[in-house]
Amino acid sequence: MTSNISAGVVSDFISEVKNQCSSSNSLLVKKAMLELLGGDNSCEGTFSKKVLSKCNEINCEQLNEILTTIKSKYDGSVIGR
Amino acid sequence: MKAMNLLVLVFTLFSINLVSAETSLNSLDERLTDLELKSITDRIKTDMELSSFYGNIQEKNSTVKDGEATHKITKNTFKIGFSGEVNKEVKLYSSFAVNHLGNDDFQTNKTPSFERTEGESGSRVLLRSAYFDYRPNRGPVILTMGRLPTTNGPPEHMRSSRSRQGTYPVTNYSLPLDGAALTVDWHNMLKTNFSLITRTVYTVGSGNYDADPNEGTRIDPKRPTEVTDSSVGFSQMLEIENRFSKGQRLLFIAQYSHYDFSAFRSAVTQGGILESAAQSNSTLAALMAANGGEDFNTYRLLADNKDMVKVRIATLYSEFQNMFGTRFDSYLSYTRSVTDPRANIKARVLASNNTNATLQALYPVGTEINLGGFLRSERAEGNRYLLGARYKFKKLDVGLEYVTSTGYAIQTDLYSDDFLHFGSYPGDIYHGYANYHLGKNFTLRAGHFSVEHYAVTRSVTTSDYFGRVHASYLGFNVSL
Structure with missing residues (x-):
């Protein structure tokens, strides 16, 4: 199942995106996260576009995957995470 | 101025x-x-998921219906989960599921059989998980207690294009288990640049109904005060996860599980007993054919020892996403199981419903049929290999899986959201699937299974039996 968002998800998402693209701006990544969570998983939003334009390491599907995987860490599907 | x-x-x-x-x-x-x-103020977080399958299963050389059978299947599952932070060190999780399975033979189980798998075949709400995680001082050690999230594990999420849904790989074990776990996160202590987790899980439970523990037939009528012990299990997991450049992600799980299952004092099952016996008895097979190919009797299963079976299961599982920066994902699993039966199991006829008069006369109410040991009469060993790959287009994931078995591997995916449970069939299984993402958390699914098996499991025993199964399905999954 999906999970609601906690502070850990936000910080992990920023950390993971920065891990892939060190030049990413934290506020931009947060805004992109808001767009993805709001339903725009095709990265057509202003901030998702900006994050991806400055990061050739990942594409839109991978950005969504990172968010999905991190969210699942906090949804209680796995013991002790 | x-x-x-x-x-x-x-x-x-x-x-x-x-x-x-x-x-x-x-x-x-x-x-x-x-x-x-x-x-x-938003202390409790809620999530929901609805998924459905519609499809049919064709059996060639089936054990029922004169060797060939087609079943139309619908399967609807609804899950709801609640979670929240009690304080900075304690988190509480729970999830419930209701699952309705219907086909052209039945709509739902009239008589419950095994409580813990009932969620897969009934309409009642089942508690999938209810547990807390306690992480003192936000340190590396996490204590978990309650009904643990031990169902729907990897690679079920790969073939359904979702995030990971459970702790144990379904190729190791999948049932809702009550117990306690100790997880150690070694990442910070060892200063590794990848996630390294060990987990020790102790579980306890029994196959009896919680609602009527006093009922049923005792194992040994000569010692009426003796009751069945709880089934006990230990599982040790090692989990490594790493992310590389270009979105690459590698997950590796090694798990060894050791279960001592106690015998059921009584478990009621519908049919399946004479069908198994007919596979090695041509006279009975002819009588069964005259009975429409199915066994309509109701049975009570009895065991002559408190310990029913000892099971050891070892699994190596890995998944590699966005391999080498491409859109390919792969997942592999190897499982070896050893099953040591400790009790002789009998089926007593509770209700004689077969239409054939000779069958009725041969198996009246009260007749006991010897089934031998759990799974097989002797120690059973088996290996199961799974190889899966998928390619992700922009909105479409297309995948192929191959499963093959040797020997008599125990069925591990007892609790699974899959249309067909892989572990039910010793033999070769091919599964092709496509998942189309209509929007965020809304996926359409389609797939086809092709199975060639050399044995079948009916009730609690596995018999040698060659057959083919083809299954196709359409479905959807929507979650919030």
Whole structure:
């Protein structure tokens, strides 16, 4: 199942995106996260576009995957995470 | 005078800017305070998921219906989960599921059989998980207790294009288990640049109904005070996860599980007993054919020892996403199981419902049929290999899986959301699937299974039996 968002998800998402693209701006990544969570998983939003334009390491599907995987860490599907 | 006017103008503009900045700051502060209050008052988080399958299963050389059978299947599952932070060190999780399986033979189980798998074949709400995680001082050790999330594990999420749904790989074990676990996160202690987790899980439970523990037939009528022990299990997991450049992600799990299952005092099952016996008895097979190929009797299963079976299961599982920066994912699993039966199991006829008069005369109410040991009469060993790959287009994931077995591997995916449970069939299984993402958390699914098996499991025993199964399905999954 999906999970609601906690502070850990936000910080992990920023950390993971920065891990892939060190030049990413934290506020931009947060805004992109808001767009993805709001339903725009095709990265057509202003901030998702900006994050991806400055990061050739990942594409839109991978950005969504990172968010999905991190969210699942906090949804209680796995013991002790 | 001009200079004075200019000074007044500058001062006025400056004052307006100050007022404007203060208003903006107040507005920002108010919004932040609202957000903080909201995050504190939203103590319980809720999530939901609805999934459905529609399809049919064709059996060639089936054990029922004169060797060939087609079943139309619908399967609807609804799950709801709640979670929340009790404090900075304790988190509480729970999830419930209701699952309705229907086909052209039945709509739902009239008589419950095994409580813990009932969620897969009935309409009742089942508690999938209810547990807490306690992480003292936000350190590396996490204590978990309650009904643990030990169902729907990897690679079920790969073939359904979701995030990971459970702790144990379904190729190792999948049932809702009550118990305690100790997880150690070694990442910070060893300063590794990848996630390294070990997990020790102790589980306890029994196959009896919680609602009527006093009922049923005791194992040994000569010792009526003796009751069945609880089934006990230990599982040790090692989990490594790493992310590389270009979105690459590698997950590796090694798990060894050791279960001592106690015997059921009584378990009621519908049919399946004479079908198994007919596979090695041509006279009975002819009588079964005259009975429409199915066994309509109701049986009570009895065991002559408190310990029913000892099971050891070892699994190596890995998944590699976005391999080498491509859109390919792969997942592999190897499982070896050893099953040591400790009890002889009998089926007693509770209700004689077969239409054939000779069958009725041969198996009247009270007749006991010897089934031998759990799974097989002797120690059973088996291996199961799974190889899966998928390619992700922009909105479409297309995958292929191959499963093959040797020997008599125990069925591990007892609790699974799959249309067909892989572990039910010793033999070769091919599964092709496509998942189309209509939008965020809304996926359409389609797939086809092709199975060639050399044995079948009916009730609690596995018999040698060659057959083919083809299954196709359409479905959807929507979650919030």
